[in-house]
Amino acid sequence: MKNKLAIFGGKRTVDIDEPHYVWPPITEKTKEAVLKQLDESISIYDKSGIIDKLENKFSDYYGKKHALLTNSGTSAIHSMYVGADLKPNDEIICPAYTFFATVTPLFFTGATPILVDSNEDGNISPEAIKEKINKNTKGIVVTHMWGMPCDMAPIQKIAKDYDLLLFEDASHAHGAKYRSKTVGSFGDASAFSLQAQKTLTGGEGGVLLTNNENIYYRALLLGHYNKRCKQEIPKEHPLYKFAVTGMGLKLRIHPIAAAIANEQFDDLDRILANRRNIAKKMAIELGNLPGISAPVVPDRVEPTWYAFIMQYKPEELEGLPIEKFYDALIAEGCKELDRPTSTCPLNYHPLFQNPKNLFPTYKGKVKYCKGDFPKAEKFHENSLKLPVWHDPNDEIVDLYIDSFKKVTENYEDLLK
Ligand SMILES: Cc1ncc(COP(=O)(O)O)c(C=O)c1O
Structure with missing residues (x-):
C-alpha cells in the first residue's frame, strides 16, 4: 500500500518537536567566555582586550595584515567601500x-x-563581469553564495587585467576554501558578517580584512574615532588630523559579541568538517531523487555549507509546482525547509528598481527590473534551502531525507 502523504492526513515523517536545527552552539565554554567578558569590559575604545585578541585570530587565520571588527557585516561592507575611497561616477560590478x-x-x-x-550555481558569472567593464569601472565585489566559493581564478584575472579592486563579501563562507586558499583572503578587502545565523558568529558583528593600509585607515576613520584612530593611524599620515572625530560614525562591535565569536572561532574547523560529511550524505541521498538537484561541488572548492541549496526541477515531476512540493514537505514536518525571500535577485527590490525617494542622486542610475537577470532569477525561484546539521549523531537528517523520499515517491497524488 502506498504511503499516504501527511498533507492528505497521513503520518508525518518528522514527528519531532521543534527546533529541528539549533544554531549557534551555545556551550558552557561560550557562557564562561561571556561571564569573563562581563568582568573584564563591556565597552572597548581601542584595539585592546578581546577586540585585539579576536582581530589577531582573524589576521592569522586569513593571513591578512589588518582585521577590523565592526558591529555588523553591513558595517564591515560599508567600511570596505569607504576604505577604498570610492567616488561618484565610480562603478562597482556586483x-x-x-x-x-x-x-x-x-x-x-x-x-x-x-x-x-x-552562473547556474548562483555565484557571480566571470563572463558577465567582463561584459560590464568600462572606463568608470573601479572594482568588483563577489559573494560566495551560501558558502560555495566563487570561481576566483578568472575573477582575479579580470581584476588584474583591468586594474580593478577586488572585494569579497564572505559572510556565508567563513573557513571555505578555493584551491586550498581560504575564501576572504583573495580580495583587496573582504568583509564577513558575524550575525547569529552565520557559520562563525558573535550574535551580531562583522569584520573587515585587508592588507591595504589606506583601506584600513579610512575604515578606522569611518567608525572607530578617537582613541583607536590615534592609536593606529601614524601621526604623519595626511588623515591623522581627523582622528578625533573620524567620519563621525560609530561602528564598534560589542565586546560580548566579540567574546562569543572568539570562543566559537576555536571550533570552526571541527564544525566545518562535520558539516562537510553531513552535506555529502545529503547531496547523495537528495540529489538522486527526481525533482531535486543537489549543489554541485567542484574539486577545487571546500564550501562551508552555510546552507544546502537544492534546485527544484518540476520537469522531472510532471510539472508539479514548487509551492505544492514545498507545502507537502512542510506537512511532513520539514519545518526547516525554506524558500529564501530577502536573499534574492536584487532587481526584485524597489530599492534597485527606483531608489530616488531614498537616494535622490541615484535616480536614473539604478533602474533594474524583474527579468533582467534570467539565471539568477531561475536559481532563486527554484531554490529549496535546508540547513546542514553538524552533529554526526543527529538523526533528524535521516528523517528529513525520508520526507523528501516520501514526497517524491508520491508526487502524483499532489498533481491531482
Ligand atoms: C551575503 C551577506 N552579506 C552581508 C550580510 C549582512 O550582515 P549583517 O546582518 O551582519 O549586517 C548578510 C547577512 O545576512 C549576508 O548574508
Missing part, C-alpha cells in the same frame, strides 16, 4: 544575486552598483 547588504552600502559612497547575472 552580483545580482546576493543578500542586499553586499551592495546597499555603495549608496552611501556615491559609487554606482552595476549588477550582473550569476
